[in-house]
Amino acid sequence: QVQLVQSGAEVKRPGASVKVSCKASGYTFTSYYIHWVRQAPGQGLEWMGVINPSGDGTTFAQNFQGRVTMTKDTSTSTVYMELSSLRSEDTAVYYCARVRSGSYYFDYWGQGTLVTVSS
Amino acid sequence: QSALTQPRSVSGSPGQSVTISCTGTSSDVGGYNYVSWYQQHPGKAPKLMIYDVNKRPSGVPDRFSGSKSGNTASLTISGLQAEDEADYYCCSYAGSYIRVFGTGTKVTVL
Numbered sequence: 637q638v639q640l641v642q643s644g645a646e647v648k649r650p651g652a653s654v655k656v657s658c659k660a661s662g663y664t665f666t667s668y669y670i671h672w673v674r675q676a677p678g679q680g681l682e683w684m685g686v687i688n689p690s691g692d693g694t695t696f697a698q699n700f701q702g703r704v705t706m707t708k709d710t711s712t713s714t715v716y717m718e719l720s721s722l723r724s725e726d727t728a729v730y731y732c733a734r735v736r737s738g739s740y741y742f743d744y745w746g747q748g749t750l751v752t753v754s755s
Numbered sequence: 756q757s758a759l760t761q762p763r764s765v766s767g768s769p770g771q772s773v774t775i776s777c778t779g780t781s782s783d784v785g786g787y788n789y790v791s792w793y794q795q796h797p798g799k800a801p802k803l804m805i806y807d808v809n810k811r812p813s814g815v816p817d818r819f820s821g822s823k824s825g826n827t828a829s830l831t832i833s834g835l836q837a838e839d840e841a842d843y844y845c846c847s848y849a850g851s852y853i854r855v856f857g858t859g860t861k862v863t864v865l
Contacts, residue, residue: 671854673801680758680859681793681801681844686852695852698756731800740789740848741806748800 638662640670640732640746647752653720656749658732665713666690668734671742672706672717676728686735687715722753759784759845759857766863767835775860777828777845783855785826789848792821792830796841804843805830832862840864 643657658670672684685696687706694706705718719726730749733742760778767773777784777792784790790808793801803812805821808828818833828847832839845857 669852673856681795681846681856682758683846683854683856686854697853733801739806740787741791741803742793742801742846743803743806743812745800745802 638734638744640734640744642730642732642746642749645750645752647754648722650723650753650755652722652753653718654722654751655716655718656730656732656751658715658717658746660713660715660734663734665710668736670706670708670715671733671735672704673731673733673742674728675731675748676725679728682728684717684730689715690737719751722751724753727751727753756783756849756853756855759847759855761843761845761857761860763858764861764863766865767832768865769835769837771835772831772833773835773862774832775830775843775845775862777830777847777857779826779828779847779855781826783847783849784823784828784845786850787848788823790821790823790828791846792819793844793846794839794841795844801844835862835864837864 639661641659671686687694707716732746765773792805794804795801808823809821820831843860
């Protein structure tokens, strides 16, 4: 069955970076884009960006450009999202979600990773 | 990209219908027939309920339906049930791989 399994919770200091992983299984890794979405405590969903697992293409939301990096390891079917220069407002649950090439909706989501930024 | 506008909350009694609006611009909702809706229960990941404006994935009850007119999309839940109490988010394609979410709506079953 399709699974997106994310890495565990993280606690970081302001100014640090965090790298969250999303391991895909149960489908052809290169046929689906992986998006990242975050949700601050008590707040709504915020789209961060997307990576094309079959190439090197990435697109980021304006709010995160210059601070976010998305990479992939095709050999392990894993996508990584790294966010730098963390501040308290980055405290949130970070989700990965897949979108089939040629479609426009998130059909499977990871379980979420809580990132807490605190001094 | 600004978030799409949704009402903060809607409510209804069991068996009633509720409709959630999702207002964007001609650059997102109005420009593409690629609006999707997600249900989120507390502490859980979002779940796809509607895609491409009005299509239901397998396993989603047919009491959930979607539509769009101009820059506003809508999700209707007919025959409201207790398990429908959750947060709902719309999401629109906005060109060049970009997505934009709605502000979210809390549905309360009275």
